[in-house]
Amino acid sequence: MKKFKKVLALSLACAMALSFTACGDKEESTTEAQKDTEATTAAGGDDTTAEDTEATTEGGNVAAGDEGKVLNVYVWNEEFKERVEEFYAGYEKTDATHGKIGDVTVNWVITPNENNAYQDNLDAALLAQADAAVDDKIDIFLVEADYALKYVDTDYTMPVKDLGITDADLSEQYQYTKDVMTDSNGVLKGVSWQGCPAGLVYNREIAKDVWGTDDPAEVQEHVKDWDSFYAAGEEMKAKGYLLTSTVNDTYRVYSNNVSSKWVTDDMKLNIDPNIEKWAKDAKAMVDNGYTNVADLWSDTWKAGFFPEGKCFSYFGPMWMIDFSMSADEEGSVGYNGGWGLATGPQGFFWGGTWVCAATGTDNPTLVADIMKQLTTNADVMTDISKKKSDFVNNKTAMATIAADTSFGSKPLGGQNPYGMLAEGADKIDLSTISAYDQGCNEEFQKAMTDYFNGNIGYDEAIDTFKTAVSEKYPALIIE
């Protein structure tokens, strides 16, 4: 028995020692990996600054044979894939997640957005990028505005300029789509083929019933600023209608119009006055009975897509009207062309997908060409806009479509919204985004739910919000 005890003690000691060494190893390997990435990016940076123009011209002449044979694209849905398949010349589809461009195989890595799965997967792959085999390296990945800076402000994304895309190429793009992808040193790191300016989507029947008109210009007069909008709520309530479907509908309009960032430069959490204003205004909306307390995308939110929902308005961009508001379901408001689009109280945007090139890509020429074709080629973009009803990121193309009187959106009852949206897109200012926006926006709305329901006061809700943020982002200083 004594012997056994000795053996046991020894094995325990070994186990401890092992676990310590295991930790030690991991630290070393990660720091090495970091050094590697630093080294490669440093080298890449030097090259491009030294022989800037040369490099780009050379890049254009490099035969595809000199570059990698596999193009890995990280995405969270089919949107970008469909657009490449349909609009990128020379793309051949081989199966659901593979294709060919010349002799390069395109490999689509699709991870859904739910529960942060896409970002978790992408993070793991990016952190391993330096050590990955050439054919396994990420070449292109997509990001959304809410978390774009998390990637843009690192060396894991390549400056667009290094790919040979010039400012002149990008001159037709809306400024806000470039603001989102500009890192803290002012370097552009990604591009998008679409813009997502949004407006107030209103139910024409209800507008007629309350104000006797469904004309976008006249409806706009009733919702031109927040005071008018909330005054309209009283009129809606008198006739038994909801002003908005849920209390969170107005959130993005406020959060896009903030004057300061969620996180200041010295890493402090900061709640913008406009966000606080939203909480107060939204609480008043709930207390006055203009709306429901529920999450976006919930069943309660969706109820207003049908006439029985008796809901006057939603805030959203074109993709929401086309794809998310049950427009193809018989009996829905959209199916009967019953929506109208007005500018609403303030301009804002919602959604959008940006294309980034991953540092270390072995297919820079191909990556650059895909970016150029899909996001700067006016012909291709006009085509995308017509076939996919995207609001494309090209001022000329949008102006042409806006002037086209024969074009009308079916769910909007034949209204051509592009002129109004293009005007909105010009005004969007996104100089106030931070890398922590996604978490802060989500947690703020979640925390306020209890306040709207009357369970707690505003200060308690703010405390809950701060706790949630501190859990998500331990690096932030929260007072």
Added chain:
Amino acid sequence: MKNKNAHVTGYNRWGYIFLIPFMVTFIVFQLIPLCSTIYNSFFEHFMNGLTEIGPNYVGIANYKAMFKGGDIWKYFGNTMIMWLMGFVPQILMSLLLASWFSNPSLRLKGKTFFQTVIYLPNLIMASAFAMLFFALFSDVGPVNSLLQNLGILKGTYQFLAHTSSARWLVALMNFIMWFGNTTILLLAGMLGIDTSLYEAAEVDGATSNQVFFKITLPILRPILIYVMITSLIGGLQMFDVPQILTNGTGQPTRTTMTLIMYLNKHLFSKNYGMGGALSVFLFVVTGILSFIIFKFNSKDD
């Protein structure tokens, strides 16, 4: 004599050899992670976006941060309250059902059928079950419209916006999922009791209540302890049901947030330090509570 002794010891050695697979698995998958968790809890180590912060040795700073503000006790309280709300009805119901099923004089028909049926909810994934309840009890869900049509409710009742109803929903789900399992465990224990004891009690003129409290329960004690400790550990690790039901928020105002849900919150930033500290806390609490139950139930022996 000496020779024989050596033979026995040599033979016993096989026991240790047969233990090796368990010990190896235990060391690799339990002991090492346990030690490294404790080790990690003394470091500041997390991801800020794509940047790794740490690991920096910070002593007991993680523990200090965890106990600061007292949120941890709130989540511990939530967990225990929701566990008790589900466990008390569960053990009573299970005792009742098990004593009915094991009583031959009742001549119950379709016993096996009902034993299977009450176990069925446990076969459904907890997450699927929570999704079902989420849909049933949503603001525009069938329960709300049913109650309104019956005239019981005037307006919509937001089940998940009120602490008591949200907690009861969690408790109800845990109850439905686990009472079948507990019944079968208790039933196995009851069927193992020597029937001659019951016969003797009957001859002596004991009432069925006396039989239950004086014979069944005391003999059942080891099984009861087992059921209570496993349920307690399961209860402390309660996660999937409230997580899915409240979409990870522990709403309203974090009153349905359990310790493991709180642990899960640290996963977002891969916060090894805080996660480790919380796990160690959970380990200690589980140990203490299990010990109390064990002592409490076996002191008469």
